[in-house]
Amino acid sequence: MTALCVTNDLQDVLLLPDFSSIAPAQLAAKLDKQLAHNQHEIDNLLNTKSLSYEQLVPTLEQLGDELDRLWGPLSHLHGVSNKDDVRAAFDECLPKLTAYATQMGQNKALYLAFVELLDSQEFGHLSQPQQQFVKLQIKDFQLSGVGLSPQKKIEYGQLKQQMAELSTRFSNNLMDATQAWSKHVTDSDDVLGLPDSALKQAKENAKSKNLEGYLLKLDFSCYHAVMTFAAHTQLRQEIYQAFNTRASDQGPHGGKFDNTQVMEELVGLRHKMACLVGFDHYSDYSVATKMADSGRAVEDFLLDLAKACKPQAQIDMAQLQEFATDQGGPSPLAAWDIAYYSEKLRQKRYDLSQEQLKPYFALPQVQSGLFDVVKRIYGIQVTQVQGVSTWHEDVSFYQVAYLGKAIGYFYFDLFARDQKRGGAWMDECRNRQIKASGQLQLPVAYLVCNFAPQVGDTPVLLTHGEVTTLFHEFGHGLHHMMTNIDVAGVAGINGVAWDAVELPSQFLENWCWQEESLRLFAKHYQTNATLPEEMLQKMLAAKNFQSGMFVMRQLEFALFDLRLHMNYNQDAPQSVQAVLDQVREEVSVIKAPAWNRFQHGFAHIFAGGYASGYYSYLWAEVLAADVFSRFEEEGIFNPSTGAALWKEITGQGGSRDAMDLFVQFMGRKPNVHALMRHKGLANKVTQGANNES
Structure with missing residues (x-):
């Protein structure tokens, strides 16, 4: 692959972090100075009455960008290179940043400046993204307790501080337990x-x-x-x-990195905060910025799906048990037998193992194929860029361009290593926005996975599941980088309802299952031979193997998360374990051992921003499957369909309500039919589950 070379001038223009020169121990003092500067500038700004949009918003965007450039690299390093000095600096800086964010969210003068702008004649002349940003800011102020009494504002701030500290502790405990x-x-x-x-x-x-x-x-x-x-x-x-006992009271390190109390306290604090700003429980507080109407509406959505999918999941499990028994396996199957006998059943039923496929999914070939796929969908080109400072020698950097013009950049950090948290994610390095100088700042993304690193001369060979993970995270990255919005607060993923933010990522996964796209990159790493037709058809035939069990597992996570936050009773709080046990009794078809402590490692909801929002994966999967159905009808590489998606959803960020964007692209509201068809469960859909989401 041809690589560009970044000059110092270009690196300065991009305002990329110089990871080689970051001194974590010095960041706290720098942060103090930056926060004081921001506060001073905002105070000066608010001395002006009747602020126009151009007086108010660009100044706030500039201050926010300056703060991001200081804090962002440290926050990123906390996830990908969590060394002692990074962790110490992060722990020292986080309370300062949390206090600042709370103070800004409760700044009544700033809030009233936005309200006055909303009510002004100028508002009607603002662009749609500008209007949406103003509306979202006002809602954020209200959710941050701007209308509280002085004493309750202090209480709110204390709650936010405690919650931030607990989430960090949860994440650190999980990483330490995993690596211990x-x-x-x-x-x-x-x-x-x-x-x-x-x-x-x-x-x-x-x-x-x-x-x-x-x-x-x-x-x-x-x-x-x-x-x-x-x-x-x-x-x-x-x-x-x-x-499954990491960071808990059970298992080989039971009690050493225990997250039990962290979780219990965190759920209680979230409930208090939600009640403080006028909600009955944290779920409704969480949903207030999402597509769903309420926590109860989300529960109805999940239960409808459960009703539709559980019969097939029970059939899947019964067939697996029958097969295992015939193979001389245990009855009943234990939790640690499920994946083992499932793979054997998959091989027997489809004459294909996951290991047989891996030689056809060498990372370099898959990565090249991914870039080819998005080029065919959107017309964008991805090119590696040399000479950029990174935090590890395995990290690479790329430019995304359209018609020869750069529109964004991203870092690729794909391999597992010590002091890097598990999982896969996308995060923002730079947002698209107009700088004070009038120059356009292009978006830059961090794209992170945890594949096994290369050993010897053999390239990294991925499972098909890892291929879909790579496509998924790149879909998030495209949402960030392909934005056409210049208002930072609603550009890329900013301002997007959290239960819609997974749409672009889950949407892109579909190209991991299409024969036309697989032909582009499913090639043997030694011979370059295309995946044989027979193997391809077997892989596609096995696509929905145990799909009922998979969906029910996701429903278990989502219902647990929702009910943990929706049904919390501060006078008689249930333990986190009790809530999970009840959900498992209702929806699970795989019996977990009594000592299983999955929740102690459930970072999505305790340290990752998905609290009372894990349902978003299933909710957005409905949207993504529905959006992809248009490509199925018009051609998966139809450039006009890709251009319409870019114009009407991918490029719009949070500039309009997610439902409006969906309807604009599809011409109707979503339903679950496409998802159930993709899962091979279409004939299992109940009338209730077929309602519009």
Whole structure:
């Protein structure tokens, strides 16, 4: 791939962080200075009566951008390079930033300036994005307690501080617990069944610690390999227990990194905060900025899906148990047997294993194919850029261009390593906005995954699930980088309802399942031969294997999250475990052991911004499947359809309500039919589940 070279001038124009020169210990003092500067500038601004939009918003955008340039790199490093000095600086800075954000959210003079702007004659002459930003700001002020009494404002601020601290503690505990466990294996018979790629990585892990044999760890690629392929039940049980008791009172490190109290306190504080600003519970507070009408409406949506999908999930589970019994497996199946016997059943039913596919999904080829796919959909070009400062040697940097003109940039950090939190995510490095100088600042994204790194000369070979993860995160990145909006607060993912923000990411996953797109990148890493037609058809036939069980698992997570926050009773709070147990009793078809502590590692809702919003994945999946149905009708690489999507959804950011954007593109409101068809469950849809979301 041809690579561009960034000159110092261009790097300065992009205002990219110089990660090689960041000194975490010095950031607290710099942050104090920046926050004082911001406060002074805002105070001066508010001395002017009847502020126009051009007087008010660009100044706030500029101050926000200056703060992001200081805090953003440290916040990012906290996730991808969580060394002692980074963690210490983060912990020192976070309370300062939280206090500042709370103070700004409760600044009544600033709030009234926006209200006055809304009521002014000027408002009608503002652009749609500008009007939407003003409306969203007013709502954010109200949700931040701008109308509270002075004493209650103090209480609100204290709650926000405590919540921020607890979320950070949850994340740190989970990372520390994940990296604290390992299993050293010297006898190859003990790792019987593991694929060569997993064995090579385990050998490399051992070698890095000056050990012979194999070192198994709790990064997801290792965990997944053991759970899916390890022949010894005891090994599967051991790593299942270690993974599913991380940061809890149970398991090999029980009590050492325990998140039990963190979760209980966090849920209680969220409830108090929601009640303080006029809501009955945190779920309605959370949903106030989303597409859904209320927490109860979300519950109805989830229960309708559960009613539609549970019968098929029960059939899936019964068939798996029957197969395992025939194979001499246990009855009933334990939680650590599910993935192992599911893979065996998949191989028997479709004559295809996940490991057979991996040689056709070498990361370089998949990455090139991903860039080709988005070029065909949107007409954009992705080119690697050399010479950019990064936080690790494995990180690369790319430009996204349209008709030869740059529209955005992104960092790719794709491999698991120590001091990097697990999972995959997209985050903002720079937002698109007009600078005070009049210059357009282009968006820059961080795109992060945790694939097993390369060992030896063999390129990284991905599972098909990892391929969809890469496409998913890139979809988020495109939402950020392809924005056509110049108002920072509603550009990219900003201002987008959280239950719609997953639409572009889940939408792009569809190209991992289309024959026309798979032909572009599913090629053998040694021969460059295209995935054989027979294997392709088997893979597509297996697409909805155990789809009922998968959907019910997602519903379990979503209902647990929702009810944890919606049904909280401050006079007699249920334990987090009790709420999860009740949800499992209602919807789960896989029995978890009593010591399972999945919730202690559920970072999405306790440290990741999805509190009372995990349902967004299923909600947005309805939207994404529906949007993709238009491509199915008009051609998956139809450039006019791609251009319409860019113009009407992807490029619009939060400049209009998500439902309005959807209706603009589809010509109607969404329904679940396309999703259920994609899951192979269309004939299971009940009348209730077929209602418009």
